[in-house]
Amino acid sequence: MHFETKAVHAGGELDEKTGAVSPPIYLSTTFERNKSDGQPSHGYSYIRDHNPTQTRLESALAEIDAGEAALVFASGMAAASALFQTLPSGSHVLIPDDGYYAVRTLGADFFPRWGLTHDLIEMTDAGRVRKAMRPNTRAIWCETPSNPLLKVIDIAAMASIAREAKALLIVDGTFATPALQRPIELGADIVMHSTTKYLGGHSDVQGGSLAFRRRDALFDQVLEVRTIVGGVASPFNSWLILRGIRSLGARMRVHCENGRAVAEFLSKHRGIEKVNYPGLPSHPAHAIAKRQMSDFGGMMSVHVKGGREGALAVAAKTKIFTRATSLGGVESLIEHRASSEGPGSRTAPDLLRLSIGLEHPQDLIEDLAQALE
Numbered sequence: 001m002h003f004e005t006k007a008v009h010a011g012g013e014l015d016e017k018t019g020a021v022s023p024p025i026y027l028s029t030t031f032e033r034n035k036s037d038g039q040p041s042h043g044y045s046y047i048r049d050h051n052p053t054q055t056r057l058e059s060a061l062a063e064i065d066a067g068e069a070a071l072v073f074a075s076g077m078a079a080a081s082a083l084f085q086t087l088p089s090g091s092h093v094l095i096p097d098d099g100y101y102a103v104r105t106l107g108a109d110f111f112p113r114w115g116l117t118h119d120l121i122e123m124t125d126a127g128r129v130r131k132a133m134r135p136n137t138r139a140i141w142c143e144t145p146s147n148p149l150l151k152v153i154d155i156a157a158m159a160s161i162a163r164e165a166k167a168l169l170i171v172d173g174t175f176a177t178p179a180l181q182r183p184i185e186l187g188a189d190i191v192m193h194s195t196t197k198y199l200g201g202h203s204d205v206q207g208g209s210l211a212f213r214r215r216d217a218l219f220d221q222v223l224e225v226r227t228i229v230g231g232v233a234s235p236f237n238s239w240l241i242l243r244g245i246r247s248l249g250a251r252m253r254v255h256c257e258n259g260r261a262v263a264e265f266l267s268k269h270r271g272i273e274k275v276n277y278p279g280l281p282s283h284p285a286h287a288i289a290k291r292q293m294s295d296f297g298g299m300m301s302v303h304v305k306g307g308r309e310g311a312l313a314v315a316a317k318t319k320i321f322t323r324a325t326s327l328g329g330v331e332s333l334i335e336h337r338a339s340s341e342g343p344g345s346r347t348a349p350d351l352l353r354l355s356i357g358l359e360h361p362q363d364l365i366e367d368l369a370q371a372l373e
């Protein structure tokens with residue numbers, strides 16, 4: 001079955017009682033237990049453990065991410081944190097040098113409290129990753145394409161390094177979504193998404209997910225962390241994300257088309273120093289992106305001539321692009337990334353990150369052209 005068909009139907013069984021086509025939202029925090037042995041009558045007990053709306057979303061995510069099972073969280077960071085909290089104290093983790101800044105903050109500020117160590121590695125060079133592995137390396141966390149430089153990491157190469165070392169390969173696939181890239185099919189053990197982004201798709205819901213190659217002991221441990229620590233997705237947010245998944249295939253097609261048109265325009269503009277977009281043949285890992293992604297997505301970043309002031313001036317002049325952080329919604333956003341990341345940001349001051357939405361590409365190009373004048 002093709003991705004689009006799976007995405008429209010996964011977790012979408014008709015409601016048995018009413019025949020409703022759109023799934024019901026169960027808001028109940030608690031569920032009846034039976035009279036004989038006090039066990040849950042229908043498999044559900046309390047909202048922090050499980051909820052029927054959340055279960056539908058989890059079965060949809062497992063299906064579209066090609067995993068055996070999935071878990072959903074209140075945010076992408078709640079998902080990442082729950083996973084790291086299952087690692088035994090003393091574990092070492094590799095994290096990419098370019099990636100979502102809050103994951104690096106987890107490494108710097110929280111890992112020491114949890115008894116974990118980490119190294120930030122340039123993961124586009126598999127040799128460096130191999131060299132950085134230590135006897136206690138339990139996980140390689142990679143993010144591809146990366147935020148904000150759109151670096152592309154070879155997932156199959158990382159999977160083979162992880163496998164040899166009996167470490168986990170975890171891939172943050174937020175920018176690509178399962179519509180364009182399915183890391184589990186390329187050898188990853190776990191794929192993580194900030195479902196706040198393309199899966200929700202409308203900038204109106206926060207969430208995170210983990211899909212697991214196997215429903216094994218690690219899955220049970222992460223579920224235990226979620227249940228006890230409590231970073232679980234709410235029923236309403238689960239419902240919104242499930243609704244977003246229905247149109248993910250179609251939306252991603254337009255995000256990619258628009259992304260390509262805008263990247264080509266910007267790559268020829270004299271006001272732009274450099275465009276980071278994996279779909280451009282000039283991207284250093286274009287060939288890898290072509291192999292492991294079915295298309296290149298709607299995210300890009302640009303280095304603007306004129307440094308920090310030049311970049312801020314362009315972002316201030318756009319009319320269709322809104323100056324805001326986040327990504328993956330129907331509307332186009334432009335962001336001076338270093339300002340959003342705040343003190344300690346590693347992002348170059350001349351960099352703008354663009355989330356290309358579903359507007360007409362010509363309008364987006366004209367908006368950028370006037371802002372760059």
Ligand SMILES: Cc1ncc(COP(=O)(O)O)c(C=O)c1O
Nearest residue numbers: 075076077100147174194196207
């Ligand atoms: C690539 C990536 N991973 C993880 C996250 C964190 O997700 P959330 O904001 O849902 O916690 C983000 C958020 O921007 C992201 O861009």
